[in-house]
Structure formats: C-alpha cells, structure tokens
Amino acid sequence: MGWQINPVTHFQQNCSLIWCQATDRAALVDPGGDADRLQRAVANSGKQIEKILLTHGHMDHVGAATALAKIYDVPIIGPHREDQFWLDALDQQAQMMGFAPTDPVKPDQWLEDGDRITLGECELKVLHCPGHTPGHVVLVDTVTRIAFVGDVLFKGSVGRSDFPRGDQAALVNSIVSKLWPLGDDIAFVPGHGPMSTFAAERATNPFVADKNFG
Template identity: 55%
Template sequence: MSALSVAVVPVTAFAQNCTILMCNHSKQAAVIDPGGETDKIKQQLKQMGATATKILLTHAHIDHAGGTAELAKDLDLTIEGPHQGDLFWIQSLAQQSAMFGFPAVESFTPDRWLNDGDQVQVGELSFDVLHTPGHTPGHVVFYNAAAKLAFVGDVLFNGSIGRTDFPQGDHAQLISSIREKLFPLGDDIEFICGHGPNSTFGQERRSNPFVSDHRG
C-alpha cells in the first residue's frame, strides 16, 4: 500500500488546487492551501476517512489562504507556513478578498512560520520545506523524496510559471527558485501545483518556455 493518498479539491473562482494529503497508516491529513469553499474540503476529508490535523500553506494569496482561519477554527487545526516573508499578505487578506470579489475572510497568525530546511509532519510522513521566493517573498514548497512528490503552489505550473507582478514579486528570484531549488530534486519528481494539471520537473526542464534547459 502506498504511504500516502492525495486528493485535489479545486476551490474559489480561480480554480485553486487545494490538496488533501493523508498518511495512509495513521489516516491523519494536512490540508494544503485551503483557499475557500471549506465545506467542499470537509466533504473530501470525510470521503477519504481522514482526520485533518493541520493546514500547510505554500503562500498567502487569497485563493490559497482565504479559508484558513475558518477551517482552522472549525476543525481545531494548527497552521504551518508559509515563510514569514508573506506576513504582509496574511495581514492584507481582507483587502485581497474585497479586491477580487471573494467572501469576507479573517486574518490569522500561523502557529509555525517555516524556513528553508525545515520539515513538516503529516501522520508518519515527513516533508522537506524549501523556501522558494519570487511569486511571493515567503513562498515555500513541500517535498517528499520517497514519494517523489512536491507541492509547489504557484512557483511552477505545467507549461508556465508563477506571476511576479504582485507586490514584492521578483521574476529573477522566481527563475532561480525553480532552476536552483526544484529542478535539482530530479526529473522524475511529480509536482502538484496551485492551478492546472500536474507535471514533472523533467517535463518542465524539457519543454517549459520560461525555464526549460533550451530556453533562449
């Protein structure tokens, strides 16, 4: 039996890939990037027979973090991540929700800020934390070597990369995060991104027009 199960629950008008990550042995689960529509998330947890213990945040844009306070309160979850560089995004969640026409949301304070080299636990599973700034200054990625799986938020997409035109975005930093932090993990690593279908780092190295080895 595989050590983990993953279910992607698209939420919000931005079709953000909220991901439920469950340790199959303990049935404990983390909810990665609950952007909203928390009833859909709770329904998926129930369907999996999972007991959520924490929320993991890759970054604090509204479509990834908007449902965090509500879900944490409803299910008594701890909040881990992102890196403290995204504090200003968390503090501006109310303004973000108004700007993008989202339902009003509460701000929150993570129980644990994450740094490069940290680890997070989900049941009996450990995930390495990589600080990957560029899309936002505090963006992090969660990676499990044994499962050959990474949760990359909005750093990298199938055929594209994250936007850097938001406050404190940095295109050069984003390219560096992808090419120096993610690609060295291996071509066979599959990643689940914040929007759209999965891919592998190898596929993006070969064909992504923004970061491929053949670019330029």
C-alpha cells in the same frame, strides 16, 4: 503519501488533501475557500486532519484556513514569515480578487528553508522559493516523489511576479536551483491547473526549460 486534489473558489485553486497511508493522519494544503466542500471531501476520505499547510499568503490559497483550523482544532503552518504582509492585507485582497471577506489568518508556525513537516510516518521537506511572493514555500515528499508547489511552477508556465515584492529573476532561480536538483522524476501539484513533472517542464516549459540556460 496519498493525495487528492480539490479545486476551490472561482480561481479553481488546487487545495490538496494529503495523508500518510499508514496512519491516515492528514493535512490540507492551501485551503483557499469553499470550506464546506473541503469538509465533505475530508469526511468522505475518512482521514484525520492534523494541520493546515500554506505555501503563500494569497487569498485564493488561504481564504478558508482559519475556518478549517477552528473546525478541526489544528494549527496553521506556513508560509515563510516574509509573506506576513500578504496575510495582513486579506481585506484588500478580497476586494481585488472578488472574494467575500474572510477571517484573519495567523499562522501558528512560520516555515523556514530546510524545515521538515511530519504527517504520520511521512515527512515533507520545506523549500523557501521566493519570486511569486517573497515568503512562498514548496513542500516535497522525497519518498513518494511528489511536490506541492503552490504558484511557483505550472504545467507550461511559472507564477506571476508582477505583484508587490514579486521578483521574476528570484522565481526562476528558485525553480532552477532548488526544484530541479530534486530529480526529474518528481511529480508536482501546482496551485492551479493540471499536474506535471519536473522532467516535462525542464524539457518544454518556455520559462525554465534547460535550453534557456545552456
């Protein structure tokens, strides 16, 4: 699987253009805004968008999803249905986060733990990882060893849990019990900031390093 990170909005949210290298079938993961910029990135890549993938329901991750789904005539897939209340509150989120009002986001498919998403000859494994939001999912290509983790995990930090229905203990448990077993060699694209690896975070992340659980 190939990927390209495109930071969008004043939150500098990492929207990933991902694709099957054998077929050029592609998806956008968490298109939080700046639809025109993302269209240019897709056009320059020469890839064919076939779906929009959402890790969770926060505005900076979903703001351009409906507009782009209409442009490319593709489905919106994800997140887990526990984030329905976040998608229902996009108008309030826009006011709180300084975004312009956006179209409602209505997923064509909710995701469940253990689901598989195909993209050409590639496959993404779905992990339900609540804590930052109750319906957050992580998408993992176990062949390429890359994960798209949204706001669950960052280089040197973890996602906030002080939002409605956030849960710090659940967040840490999601990381330790669901992500770490995938293997230290997994690299990940977070929702904001630079990439890292599970090995690096297990060694140094002050929130979820192995030494915290000895």
